[in-house]
Amino acid sequence: xxxxxxxxxxxxxxxxxxxxxxxxxxxxxxILDTAENFATVGTQQVKKVPLLRGKTIVNLFFESxxxxxxxxxxxxxxxxADVLNIxxxxxxxxxxxxxLDMLRNLEAMHCDMFVVRHNxxxxxxxxxxxxxxxxxxxxxxxxxxxxxxxxxxxxxTIRRHKQDFTKLRVAIVGDIMHSxxxxxxxxxxxTLGVPEVRAIAPNTLIPPGTDELGIxxxxxxxxxxxxxxxxxxxxxxxxxxxxxxxxxEHEYFNTYGITTEKLKLAxxxxxxxxxxxxxxxxxxxSAVADGPQSVILEQVTNGIAVRMAIMSMVLGRQxxxxxxxGRNK
Amino acid sequence: MSMQDNIVIKQGRIIDPANNTDKVADLYVxxxxxxxxxxxxxxxxxxxxxxxxxxxxxxxIVDICARLREPGLEYKGTxxxxxxxxxxxxxxxxxxxxDTDPCIDTTAVAELINQRAQAAxxxxxxxxxxxxxxxQGEHLSEMAILKQQAKSVGVxxxxxxxxxxxxxxxxxxxAASCDMTIFLHAxxxxxxxxxxAHEGAISTRLGLPAIPESAETxxxxxxxxxxxxxxxxxxxxxxxxxxxxxxxxxxKQQGLPVSLDTSIHHFHLIDLDIGFxxxxxxxxxxxxSQRDKEGLLQGLxxxxxxxxxxxxxxxxxxxxxxxxxxxxxxxxxLETLLPLSLRLVQDxxxxxxxxxxxxxxxxxxxLGIDAGTLSIGKTADICIFNPATHxxxxxxxxxxxxxxxxxxxxxxxxxxxxxxxxGQIAYQNL
Numbered sequence: 001x002x003x004x005x006x007x008x009x010x011x012x013x014x015x016x017x018x019x020x021x022x023x024x025x026x027x028x029x030x031i032l033d034t035a036e037n038f039a040t041v042g043t044q045q046v047k048k049v050p051l052l053r054g055k056t057i058v059n060l061f062f063e064s065x066x067x068x069x070x071x072x073x074x075x076x077x078x079x080x081a082d083v084l085n086i087x088x089x090x091x092x093x094x095x096x097x098x099x100l101d102m103l104r105n106l107e108a109m110h111c112d113m114f115v116v117r118h119n120x121x122x123x124x125x126x127x128x129x130x131x132x133x134x135x136x137x138x139x140x141x142x143x144x145x146x147x148x149x150x151x152x153x154x155x156x157t158i159r160r161h162k163q164d165f166t167k168l169r170v171a172i173v174g175d176i177m178h179s180x181x182x183x184x185x186x187x188x189x190x191t192l193g194v195p196e197v198r199a200i201a202p203n204t205l206i207p208p209g210t211d212e213l214g215i216x217x218x219x220x221x222x223x224x225x226x227x228x229x230x231x232x233x234x235x236x237x238x239x240x241x242x243x244x245x246x247x248x249e250h251e252y253f254n255t256y257g258i259t260t261e262k263l264k265l266a267x268x269x270x271x272x273x274x275x276x277x278x279x280x281x282x283x284x285x286s287a288v289a290d291g292p293q294s295v296i297l298e299q300v301t302n303g304i305a306v307r308m309a310i311m312s313m314v315l316g317r318q319x320x321x322x323x324x325x326g327r328n329k
Numbered sequence: 330m331s332m333q334d335n336i337v338i339k340q341g342r343i344i345d346p347a348n349n350t351d352k353v354a355d356l357y358v359x360x361x362x363x364x365x366x367x368x369x370x371x372x373x374x375x376x377x378x379x380x381x382x383x384x385x386x387x388x389x390i391v392d393i394c395a396r397l398r399e400p401g402l403e404y405k406g407t408x409x410x411x412x413x414x415x416x417x418x419x420x421x422x423x424x425x426x427x428d429t430d431p432c433i434d435t436t437a438v439a440e441l442i443n444q445r446a447q448a449a450x451x452x453x454x455x456x457x458x459x460x461x462x463x464x465q466g467e468h469l470s471e472m473a474i475l476k477q478q479a480k481s482v483g484v485x486x487x488x489x490x491x492x493x494x495x496x497x498x499x500x501x502x503x504a505a506s507c508d509m510t511i512f513l514h515a516x517x518x519x520x521x522x523x524x525x526a527h528e529g530a531i532s533t534r535l536g537l538p539a540i541p542e543s544a545e546t547x548x549x550x551x552x553x554x555x556x557x558x559x560x561x562x563x564x565x566x567x568x569x570x571x572x573x574x575x576x577x578x579x580x581k582q583q584g585l586p587v588s589l590d591t592s593i594h595h596f597h598l599i600d601l602d603i604g605f606x607x608x609x610x611x612x613x614x615x616x617x618s619q620r621d622k623e624g625l626l627q628g629l630x631x632x633x634x635x636x637x638x639x640x641x642x643x644x645x646x647x648x649x650x651x652x653x654x655x656x657x658x659x660x661x662x663l664e665t666l667l668p669l670s671l672r673l674v675q676d677x678x679x680x681x682x683x684x685x686x687x688x689x690x691x692x693x694x695x696l697g698i699d700a701g702t703l704s705i706g707k708t709a710d711i712c713i714f715n716p717a718t719h720x721x722x723x724x725x726x727x728x729x730x731x732x733x734x735x736x737x738x739x740x741x742x743x744x745x746x747x748x749x750x751x752g753q754i755a756y757q758n759l
Contacts, residue, residue, distance in 0.1 A: 006605070019605075021534065100650050120652035121536040122606035130650070142652070144536030180536055208539070209530025 006128055013317040016128045016137045017310050019146040020187035028155065028191055034309035035156050035302070041078055042304060051312050052081035055112045059085045061140070062118040067276055067300060068140050068150070072115050075307035081315075084111070099123075100130060107132050113315055114138070121145035121180075136314045144180050150275055151184035153306040155192060157299050158230055161271050165192040171224050171266075172215070173200045173256060174234030174283055177207045181275045182234055190214045200224035201256065204245040221256060225265040233258055233274040236283045249282050259285040263293060271295045334376045335359045336752065341381025341713060345388060346686035347702035356386060358709040361752035365705060377754070379747055381713050385681075388689040389421025389452075389710035389748060391701050393590055394566055395641035395663060397423070397454070398730075400441060401430025406643040406730040408442065411663065412451035414729035416756035418664040419712035419745040420639075421452050422693070422700050426512070427459040428487035434459035434470040439479030452750050453710070455698060457512055460486040460500050466493060469500055473507045482696045483564070485512035488613060490548065492518060497552070501559040510562045510697065513552055515573060516614065520544040525654040527615040531600040538654055540615050542570045549573045553580045556587060564695050565589040567640055569614045571624020578633045588695050591625055592640035593669045594660055596678075598622075598735060608649040608656040609735040612640075626678045629687075636692040637684075639666040643731020661731030665722060667714065668741035675742060709752040718744035 005022055009015040014027065041047055057076045059069055069085065076083045088102075106114070113136045116124050121143030128137040141147040155165075162168055170189055176182045176199050189197045199206060199215045210217050218224030225231065236252060246252050263272060272293045280286045289296060336358040343366065344351050350366075357365040357373055364370055392415065398406035415423050425442065427433035433442070439456045446454035458475035462468040464486055475481040484504050491497045504511045521544040526532040528539030549565065553576065556563045568574055568589045577589050594612065599619050603610045610616055628634050642659025649656050670688060674681050693701030700710055722739045724732035748756035 098647065098651070100647075118652065120654055121538075122654070123652040125606050126650075126652045142536075143654075144538075146536070183534070183536060207533040208528050208541075209533045212530035213533060 006125070009317070011318070014313050015317075017148055017314060018124045018128055018137065018139045020148045020151055020184050020191060021146070023191060025191050025193065028152070028188060031152055031306065031309050031313065032156050032159055034313060035305045038305040038308040039302070041308070042301070048078055048080055050080045052076070052079040052315055055081040055315055056110065057081045057083050057113045057115060057311070058106060058111045059083065059115045060088070060106070060117070061086065062088045062116075062123070063141070065117055065141070068117065071300065071303040072140060072307055075304050075311060078304065079308055079312055081311070099126070103127060103131060107135065111135060113311065115140050117141045119143055138310060138314065141180055144178050144183070146184045147180040148184045149303070149307055149310060150181050151188040152310065153299055153303040154185055154232065154273060154275070155188050156302045156306050157273065157295055158271070160302070161295065162229055165189070165194050168194045168230060169196045169198070169228045170194055170230040170232065171198040171200055171228045172232045172234065173221070173224070173258065175205045175236050175240060176201055176234070177205045178237065178240070179234050185232060186213055186215055198224050198228065202246070221262050222265060225262060228266045229270055231258065231263065231266055231270055231272045233272070233283055235275060235277065236279060253282055257283050257285060258288050260287050260291065263288055273299060276300065334752070335373060336377045336379065336749070337373075337375040338379045338381045338386055338711070338713065341384045341386035343386045343703060344682050344685045345703040346682050347388070347690040348704055350703065351682055356703065356711070358749065358752045361709055363703055363705055363707055363709045366703070379713065383717070384713050384715050384746060386703075386711060386713050387685045388701050388703050389712045389750065390419050390667065390688045391422045391424075391692040391696065391698070392420045392641070392663070392666065393424050393636050393638040393692040393695060394426055394592075395423040395639050396428070396643070397425055398643060399429065399445060400438065405645050405648070408445040408454065409449040409451070410728070410730045411641070411643060412446060412449050412454065414663045414727065416451050416748040416750060417728045417745060419667045419714060419748055420663060421710035421712065421748060421750045421755070422455065422698065423452060424455045424457060424482060424696055426457050426485055426487045428464060428489070432459045432464050432487070433457065433475070433481070434462050434464070436475055436479045439475055439481055443479065451755055453700070455480065455482045455696060457481060457483045457485045460484045460504075460511065461491070461496065464489045466491040466496055469503055472504060472509060476507060476509055482698060483510040483512050485566070486514070488514050490514060490516045490518050494551065494555075498555050498559065501555055501561040501563070505559055505561040510564055510695065512564045512566050514566055515545050515548040515552060515568065517544045517547045520547060525611060525615065525658070526603060527600040527617045529600060529618055531603060535603065535606065535653075542572060542617070542621070545570050545573045545614060546576065549576050553577070553585065553587070556580070556585055560586075562586040567592045567595070567614055567638070569595050569617045569625070570621045571628070574624060574628045574633060578628070588635040590636035590638050590692070591634050593637050593662060593666050594640070594735070596622065596625055596629065596637075596673055597669060602735065603653070606653040607735060608651070608653055609660070609733055609737075611653055611656050611658045612660055613658040626673075629673065630678050632683065634687065636695060637666070637670055637687045638692070639663050641729070643729050644733045645730070646732070649733050659733065660735060661724070661727060661729045661733045663729055664727055665734065665736055665741065667712070667745060668743040669736070671716065671743040672741065709749050711747075711749040712745060713747040714743055714745045716743050718742065720744055
């Protein structure tokens with residue numbers, strides 16, 4: 001029944017970054033503006049700013065990841081924070097130590113921030129609800145729920161190419177059903193005022209309740225891609241081929257894979273995005289992935305600036321004095 | 330106080346739907362039985378007088394589904410702790426489903442529960458026998474022996490649906506020949522797909538593995554066909570969707586021997602209440618949509634739902650301390666069953682006597698037990714409550730070992746003052 005937003009402290013400052021769902025446009029814009037300031041740090045000779053000197057950030061990854069973890073690590077290091085990477089095999093923790101016990105142990109080492117990736121939806125919220133009041137949590141992907149930093153780096157990339165969100169038509173293509181990236185993208189696009197967000201996929205990959213989510217569903221690339229400004233592809237997990245969701249990779253690529261031909265249906269200046277890692281020949285043709293409209297590698301670069309922005313906003317804020325409100329058990 | 334004590338309950342509003350009684354009167358208890366209402370029996374001398382003016386006097390509640398966790402899961406609760414919670418909630422009979430550890434597939438386990446319940450001396454406890462050995466869904470349990478020797482009131486496979494429908498058919502046929510009621514948890518395992526929340530906009534937004542409504546309706550429709558074929562008496566436990574309710578009502582109108590209950594929380598909560606992953610709202614079957622809740626409330630007002638139960642599932646705190654889908658489902662519900670039912674009366678979904686009926690005589694009939702009335706000569710199982718008392722739900726004050734409730738901080742009206750079990754004061758609110 002709790003309706004108070006645990007993402008904010010008593011001064012209304014961002015304390016945890018768990019989901020885009022429920023954030024205001026102002027907050028998202030502030031993150032994007034702050035990220036602009038950090039975008040040049042990586043190109044300087046000294047790629048560091050001293051904002052988070054003395055802070056300790058723990059990358060707590062219960063699910064394997066290379067790109068997200070690396071960019072979080074780089075972002076933290078460029079802010080001069082100390083970084084600890086912990087990769088945990090969930091299969092071993094599920095039998096023994098509980099997640100909460102593990103958190104207590106890490107807290108005892110006096111950290112300031114947990115960057116959490118977990119295979120269960122709600123894991124980041126759970127951790128944020130139970131950590132000591134002085135610790136902030138950033139969600140680096142939880143189950144099929146949210147991947148808010150990915151969505152923000154996508155928004156940053158779109159804004160660099162397309163200035164005004166309120167004039168855009170965006171298509172998200174692929175496995176919306178199982179994608180935390182898609183959910184966060186949809187919230188972000190809606191919050192930033194994009195008037196038309198389309199989802200293109202077969203019914204088996206479209207979750208129920210899409211109206212409430214604010215998307216228009218298409219089952220056909222020809223119609224769905226028509227006149228869009230941004231094409232956001234999603235990664236298709238190999239395991240989706242089992243369980244009667246799809247007949248084959250071949251049929252999927254044939255119907256929903258993005259090719260040079262199909263990309264021509266979008267506006268001529270449309271950009272093509274993908275959260276990575278890409279499956280060439282499954283959801284994306286190599287020529288498109290490496291083509292002129294692709295901004296896939298830019299997304300990776302932008303990921304560092306956006307994560308620096310979020311980390312600095314969360315850890316750089318003044319303590320609100322009564323940080324007890326985060327604990328409710 | 331001994332069984333022999335004479336008790337008079339003075340000037341309460343006596344509501345006894347089985348006898349169509351709703352009047353202010355005195356009620357006399359002696360030798361563990363109700364011996365008179367209104368007229369003072371000759372030579373009656375009360376050892377104990379309960380002033381029930383402005384209170385409601387009703388038959389003790391018969392809770393058709395409550396887990397006491399013993400044997401096997403004593404760290405979550407014991408027969409002693411949970412029956413103490415039951416009487417604090419005005420409940421005088423609880424029926425336990427067979428999913429203890431070991432499960433109730435032998436008379437040894439059923440008799441152990443009977444003996445522990447007797448030793449705890451709080452309220453009556455009856456058992457449902459396991460439908461299949463080990464609840465594995467393969468071999469039938471010795472249900473006739475469980476019925477004869479351990480007094481099991483029905484058979485059920487608890488929350489484990491049978492994978493092989495042929496086994497279900499055989500089990501129904503066999504239960505029918507034993508004259509036992511089969512209690513069904515309507516869930517199609519394949520469609521439920523290990524989900525943990527109702528499939529809809531909320532499960533989509535939270536990215537939670539979802540259980541579609543069809544997991545319930547498909548199972549109900551299949552089971553109704555088999556009930557028709559086998560002639561077994563069947564009870565659908567914790568129905569949650571409006572469509573499943575309609576299907577069962579239709580079958581009932583066609584003369585099938587079926588009944589159904591709904592857990593009290595499904596009348597009050599919907600998927601939206603999960604908020605941002607409140608694990609206390611993790612229940613199986615899941616909290617459904619607003620439309621389903623409205624359908625259930627309408628069914629209640631149309632007298633289509635036979636019983637309301639707590640579906641009590643006490644947990645230790647750890648069980649709820651994990652990301653939503655990794656938590657254990659269930660609500661500790663014994664102590665909120667009556668006030669949450671009264672809320673349905675206050676909200677005018679049902680009148681008070683009908684509500685009492687669905688908590689007492691109707692579930693007693695479904696279980697085939699002699700309880701749930703205030704008839705002269707019957708066992709004095711009585712609940713006396715003050716309908717005007719307001720209180721706030723504070724789980725740490727629960728008598729149950731399980732403090733897991735989504736109703737924390739709810740302001741509820743109605744508080745149990747006394748619970749009498751077989752003429753003994755089993756609970757008194759001090």
